[in-house]
Amino acid sequence: MAAEAGLSRERVLRAAVAIADERGTAGLTMRSLAASLGVEAMSLYHHVANKEAVLDGLVEVVMGEIEEAVAGLDAPAPEEDWRTAMRMRVLAAREVLVRHPWAPGVFESRTGTSLAVARYYDGVLGLMVRGGFSYELGHRALHALGSRALGFSQELFEPDGMEAPEEALAAMAEAVPHLVAMIADASHGGALLGWCDYQAEFEFGLDLILDGLERLRGKV
Amino acid sequence: MAAEAGLSRERVLRAAVAIADERGTAGLTMRSLAASLGVEAMSLYHHVANKEAVLDGLVEVVMGEIEEAVAGLDAPAPEEDWRTAMRMRVLAAREVLVRHPWAPGVFESRTGTSLAVARYYDGVLGLMVRGGFSYELGHRALHALGSRALGFSQELFEPDGMEAPEEALAAMAEAVPHLVAMIADASHGGALLGWCDYQAEFEFGLDLILDGLERLRGKV
């Protein structure tokens, strides 16, 4: 409320993260950001170039948290067990993203490659090279992993996210018979609540890719 | 220019696709959309509820093109060769998306599940079930594929997209040594131009997942 002077880029970005955590990125405007700091919107422009720079800064902050989480890991040396080392790294990144559900959307919105993201992928590649990957296979692996290396994947279709998937799908039963059957199959025991474990699904997809890469390691 | 009367939802959506194709979604506003139809912005609201409905309609149009492409495929019966059938379907979808580079971004921006997208995933699931998948494994496969089933994957880090990756990365060489070495390795022959083939990388990632699923088919 009261304007504590001494604004700084860091303070602006911390406030932006707080707003995004509470209200999502839709609620993050230059005016709301300024208000949360007890200041006028125009004051922000002395510390960040514009709103795009604020979003870039958001990526930096999240990547900082991820790097911190990765650094605190007690992972095996990649030379010993690259797969476990990679798995732990990705799941540590995922834990950070769970705290900032808006982060994937902001990552995707950035067109240029940020240094912080490049540095993270450099670490992922370094891990694989130490684990016995050629640069060529490492390159392909980065593409194959895509955003999964950072702990999230794109879900375009989420029957699980529906409030009442059974009713919703029943309404369009003839249009999507297999999805209806799939849910019926999953709920054969009775309760449908939480029938889909996102964390387990993420790990399944991740393991599928890591297993595939392990099979190619040393051969390509 | 001259207002040809006889606006309709379909005509509005076709115009919206044309604008997105030419200028990207940033250039798609209710005002620009109306102008391209020789009409005032407010006229649009007689045919679409609001801008969100326009974006939903964009998804419908693209999904329609994808379903059309899939229907025209001469793919093997899933019972005979589910992997080839799936591969052809995904790559056909990808060809449509290449024509509409803005589409992935719009897909991601939709929170609710659209009927058109649900129908597509229903087809994917049906293909797998006919190919010998249990509903349980089919469910996991849908998650593992994610947006890849529709022909695109999330690339958060694209050194390839840089105009001059060598110089750009050289500037931050000490921060990302492995990425620099990877590019040096890829350009050992000389020309770096087109060193990364996005289509090939997409197919590599897709095959990695399809191979993994094939190994589990019938066992889970």
Place this chain on the structure above:
DNA sequence: ACCTGAACACCGTTCAAGT
């Protein structure tokens, strides 16, 4: 140097009015 108020050029959208 840092912060501010008023203003500008945009948005999506409501509303009352036209035909």
Place this chain on the structure above:
DNA sequence: ACCTGAACACCGTTCAAGT
């Protein structure tokens, strides 16, 4: 019924002015 003009409540951002 369909289309319109003016207006409203927002955006991000520029600019000249304050301290």
